[in-house]
Amino acid sequence: MRVLADDGPAGPPARRGSIPAVTDGTTGRATPGRPTDGGPTDGEPTPGGLTAGELTDGDRVDGECAGSGLPGGRPAEGEVPGPTEWGGSVGVGPWPGPWPTDPRYDPELLAEGDRRNVVDRYRYWRLEAVVADLDRRRHPFHVAIENFEHDLNIGTVVRTANAFLAAEVHVVGRRRWNRRGAMVTDRYQHLRHHPEVTGLLDFAAAEELTVVAVDNGPGAVPLETASLPRSCVLLFGQEGPGLTPAARQGAALTVSISQFGSTRSLNAGVAAGIAMHAWVREHANLNAAPGSI
Ligand SMILES: C[S@@+](CC[C@H](N)C(=O)[O-])C[C@H]1O[C@@H](n2cnc3c(N)ncnc32)[C@H](O)[C@@H]1O
DSSP: OOOOOSOSOOSOOOOTTOOOEEEOSSSOOEEEOOOOTTBOSEEOOBTTBSOSOOOBTTOOSSOSSOOOSOGGGOOOTTOOOOSTTTSSOSOBOSOOSSOOOOTTBOHHHHHHOBOSSOOGGGTTBOHHHHHHHHHHHOOSEEEEEEETTOOTTHHHHHHHHHHTTOSOEEEEEOSOEEOGGGTTGGGGSOEEEESSHHHHHHHHHHTTOEEEEEOOSTTOEETTTOOOOSSEEEEEOBTTTBSOHHHHHHOSEEEEOOOOSSOSOOOHHHHHHHHHHHHHHHHOOGGGOGGGO
């Protein structure tokens, strides 16, 4: 295996129309796909499965934070470069000087600049190279969300799963989901669709993953005091009905996030973020978080 150095040029980034990663529907692994500018916001799945990657009209590739850096996105002298959304830059301009020869670099990005919403480690990298690097480091937790009523939180869940480097995101129920909240992070995330809860449970059993239902309600253990299995699927319900009975019954454990106010529940996307971070706090190697340094 190639040893990949953290030596990608730090600094400014994105280009529209880069090659998305597409799951093959069987392995869920990313393969080079096709450019996708102009796709529908409510992403149609590509043949063969739920995709990692339809760039949709209206999705921004570049960072959302206003940059305080120099033209071209480079941080001004004295600015501390950091992850795209924390730092003062929204990308990098064209590569100055002789181009690097490492095949991970994308000639189009080197020529035009890279303003994608990626951490500096991946500036100017081809999308496939980024996915391959993430695949080397993915955490052994999976995330699943039920989508029988077209839950609008899934984009948020996908983005958070990307940030915390989940192995895969599983969508249970309807295949279609609104990608807007994913902010293009679905390109870098393995996604798998299961029409029914049984499909997810079968997958988890085959992969020796403990299914952890995350929901409020009787019988749930407080997440704040629970220990999460290292290899697991964190399973979330949808707005309104919450988890289906089939999902609750299929889980080995149910955890709930303690609440103190008047509302019955949290937004599912927020709950997913809290639960994923609980896994990170318990199991992740914090020294391996390039996006946080
Ligand atoms: C809006 S909630 C469902 C609410 C539920 N039907 C109710 O009214 O009690 C949608 C999903 O978010 C997650 N969720 C929300 N609040 C939670 C909490 N306090 N603990 C654990 N999960 C929560 C669960 O996965 C839940 O199925």
